[in-house]
Amino acid sequence: MWSGLRRVTDGQTVVSVQAETLQQMLEALVAAHPGLAPYIRAGVSVSVNGVIVTDLLSPVDPGDEIYLMQYLKGG
Amino acid sequence: MAKDEIQRTYRLIGTRPDRPDGLDKVTGRARYGADVSAPGMLHGAVLRSPHAHARILRIDASKALALPGVKAVVTRADFPTGLTGEDWNLQENTIAGEVALYDGHAVAAVAATSRLIAQDALRLIAVDYEILPHVTDVDAAMRPDAPAIRPGAADHSVPEGLHPNVVKYIDFGHGDLEAGFAAADLVREQSYTTEATHQGYIEPHACLGQLGADGKGEMWVCTQGHWYIRRMAAAVLGIEAAQLRVTPSEIGGGFGGKTTIFIEPLALALSRKAGGRPVKMVMSRAEVFRATGPTASAAMKVRIGMKKDGTLTAGQAEFRMQGGAFPGAPVSSALYCAFASYAIPAVAHVGYDVLTNRPKCAAYRAPGSPMAAFAVESLIDEMCRELGLDPLEVRLKNAVREGTKSSYGPTYGPIGLVQSLQAAQAHPNLSVPLGPNQGRGVAAGFWFNHGGETSVSLAIGEDGTVTVSVGTPDIGGSRASIALMTAETLGIAYENVRVNVVETGALGVNEPTHGSRATFASGKAAVIAARHAIAEMCRRAAAAWGIDPEAVDWQDGAAVPAGPNAGKFPPMPIAEIAARMGSTGGPISGHHEVTAGGVGASFGVHVVDVEVDPETGRTTVLRYLVVQDAGRAIHPAYVEGQYQGGAAQGIGWALNEEYIHDAEGRLLNPVFLDYRVPVASDLPMIDTVIVEVPNPGHPYGVRGVGETGITPPLPALANAIAAATGARLRSLPMSPPKVLAAIRAQRGG
Structure with missing residues (x-):
């Protein structure tokens, strides 16, 4: 968690959650830190191992590299 | 898909056939937004604020309504209340409520039997304004003495203590920035500014809207995304999206600027008030510049560390952007892109989205x-x-x-x-x-x-030619590219495929042609739809031959036995399968709907x-x-x-x-x-x-x-x-x- 998000994660830089799918991961993040809810509700692009994944029911593996970015479209 | 599967030569992909819309465009036959007309049509015109920031005290349209030929006048009072979030922003930008937020902000609109009468009527609408202090520069808008344009508009991301014109804040990065700069032989910091620029599409915004008292309506419009037009206009007007049927015209440029609404809800509101008569609206170039989205302007500070051999050790960026009187300046994507070309051990980014008294910014090519x-x-x-x-x-x-x-x-x-x-x-x-x-x-x-929501349908014609229906307006040759990919997949001639951009009733939801996605996403969906059709054609051939469908392959536009064990049958071309499809199970088509990944x-x-x-x-x-x-x-x-x-x-x-x-x-x-x-x-x-x-x-x-x-x-x-x-x-x-x-x-x- 970069500094802006640490305001809503009680200052934690790393947040651990248990999840089988991306959707569960997002829900678990909100459950652990409700302050994250508006960030996620505003729309996020989920990158898994460098690829934007659009199916949030996709499974998550322990070794996956996952990044949440603000939802991006283009012009 | 493995890389070796896509690193091969192709029959059609990579060739340069004539574009399917070329003749229409060079002969003037192509129908753009302003070319559409309907029986009983009225003409709309918009009264716009001459002030950058002003409270609207009173609007008196009685003299305009008394002008012969004037059929309707709408103001914000004709739109529903209670909208929130981006829907409210869209409604407020469509037509001002209590305050005009920028020079050119729509205040009222008129529908009349001719464009000239509509424009004359605008001059008869009396508006009393209380002029308010304004600000158009991003850094000036962040100063303590800047007028607060929309207090309370800031979202959850903005830390306490910033000016109310700051409506979004972002920071992110990785690595040890201090160590990165310490490792550099040269550290430099500079500030930069860019002005707002317009997408500059040659075709101004134009539409023809019709909406009845029953909430059912139609719209013909020049747009990059007609499902977006449908959803946004329905939200702003308080009608059901499915009751609004939107058909895109040819498009004379968009570059991101035609992914949102401007005059479209006004045409529909005027039509509803004029008893359901269709209303045509065409923007002048001055209206396009004053009231449609340019890109943001930016003030940026960048600091970079570099070793003597050119190795980058650290990068730091602070971007401040204004996108007009509404949130939405592309500061997040700007920061994501800032150092994206380079492997840098430590980077830090900070961004501010700031309100000013300028038109609502829209996407512009790699925002x-x-x-x-x-x-x-x-x-x-x-x-x-x-x-x-x-x-x-x-x-x-x-x-x-x-x-x-x-x-x-x-x-x-x-x-x-x-x-x-x-x-x-x-x-x-x-x-x-x-x-x-x-x-x-x-x-x-x-x-x-970008990938985005995509729905494509493909139909085999009775003669074996193919129609592909897509929902992404063609702004850069996507019909030609999708036809090439479809023909390549089916093994038929490019000329035997016609790609149509169809209306909102014909497909599932499609995002606009934005994010460089049309050839990628609609093309990918068309290929998968073609594969579905191929599977069905192989099944029909297998039935005719009395063999298992898995024993049939598709080669060069024909079904063929998969190998010597499958039997000895001559190839069954697509035209032959198509000619018999009415008596072998019915029409053959393929569909694919997906939020496209793999960008x-x-x-x-x-x-x-x-x-x-x-x-x-x-x-x-x-x-x-x-x-x-x-x-x-x-x-x-x-x-x-x-x-x-x-x-x-x-x-x-x-x-x-x-x-x-x-x-x-x-x-x-x-x-x-x-x-x-x-x-x-x-x-x-x-x-x-x-x-x-x-x-x-x-x-x-x-x-x-x-x-x-x-x-x-x-x-x-x-x-x-x-x-x-x-x-x-x-x-x-x-x-x-x-x-x-x-x-x-x-x-x-």
Whole structure:
């Protein structure tokens, strides 16, 4: 968690959650830190191992590299 | 898909057939937004605020309504209340509520039996305003004494203590920034600004809307995304989306600016108030400039650490952007793009989205990325010159490649920046000797590209020809590219495929043609739809032959036995299967609906040579090279067209284009005579090199190509002017007076 998000994660830089799918991961993040809810509700692009994944029911593996970015479209 | 599956030669992909819409366009037969008419049609016109910021005290339309021929007047009172979030922003931008937020903000609209009567009626509408203090500059809008434009508009991300005009805040990064700068031999920090520029599409916004008292309506409109028009207009008007049928016209340019609503809800509201008569609205060029979305303007501070050998050690960026009187400046994407081309151990980014009294910004080709590139690529060039390093070699040394962790987090898959830099180095333009007052500039650029919600349908005709229905308006040759991919997959002739852009009732939801996605996403869906149709045709052939469907293959446009054990049957061509389909089970079609994943990012490298007149400050572009990774160029002529178009728009942004406001916040240059876009005589033939590093997320390796090309021109021009004159310009546009002043300052007076 970069500094802006640490305001809503009680200052934690790393947040651990248990999840089988991306959707569960997002829900678990909100459950652990409700302050994250508006960030996620505003729309996020989920990158898994460098690829934007659009199916949030996709499974998550322990070794996956996952990044949440603000939802991006283009012009 | 494995890489070896997409690294092969093709029968049609990579060829350059005529575009299917070409004859219509060169003969004037193509129907654009303003070409649509309907029986009983009325003409709409919009009264716009002459003030940058003013409270609306009273609107009296009685005299306008008394004018013969006037059938309806609408104000905000004719729209539903209670909207929230972006729906409220869209409604407020469509027509002002209590406050006019910028010069050109719609205040009322009229429908009349002729356009002239409608315009006369506007002059009869009396509006009392209380003029409020205004601000149009991003940094001025953040100062403590700036007028608060919409107190309470800030979202959850904004820390306490910032000015209420700051409505969004973002910060992110990775690595040890302090250690990164400590490891550098040279650390430099500079500030940059870019002005707002308009997408400058040749066709102004135009639509024809009809809405009955029963809430059922139709719209014909020039747009990049008719499902967006449907959803947004329905929300603003309080009607059900499914009751509004939206048909797109041909489109004379969009570049992101036609992905949202402006006049469309007004046409529908006027129609509803005029008893359901259709209402046509066509914007003037001045209305387009004053009231439709330009891109944001930006103020940026960048700090970079570099070793003597050119290795980048740290990067820091603070971007402040205004996107008008509503949230939405592309500060997040600008920051994501800022250092995306380079492997840097430590990066930190901070961004502010700030309200001003300007029109609501809209997307513009790689939103945010050109501004970010201007700042970062200018500073890298400056540091290369200070250290006596070759700017292309330094970029190659630091370039991201497959496996590099990006500045915004994710690890890159297969990408083509290194190959693009090497192709630029090898291009003959690099060895052309330069004369006095001439300089060469290079820059790299990046855009993510986008997949998005996509629905495609494909139908086999009775004669074996094929119709593909897509929901992404064709703004850059996508019909030709989708036809090529479909024909390649089916094994038939390109001419035997017709691709139609269909209305909202014909397919599932489609996002607009934005994010460089049409050829990628609609093309990918068309290929999968074609595979479904092939499976069904193989099944029909198997039934005719009395063998198992798995024992049938598809080759060269025909069903064939899969091998000697499948039986001995002559190929059954698509035309034969199609001719019998009515008696073998019915029509054959294929569909695919998906939120398309597997997007591949695209990197580009531009090299420009300029000559600067030391007496006038005028910059002449002598030669220009675009090198960019397309993944796979389905129709290379259209890929080159996108590269050239992006470069041309970027050259305009770099050298001349800007919004100029007077002291009262009114836009002074809302016509092409005063808003200077480059014309053909301003530009040389733009050379292109297509690099192909296939994207494994697409059946044919496609990456989006529409947006990256506008990213490098801004810094490439600045770097070339610096090379030609010794003067570094850090504020766009680099118009002749500014270049001349910089040259004189460089010479010490």
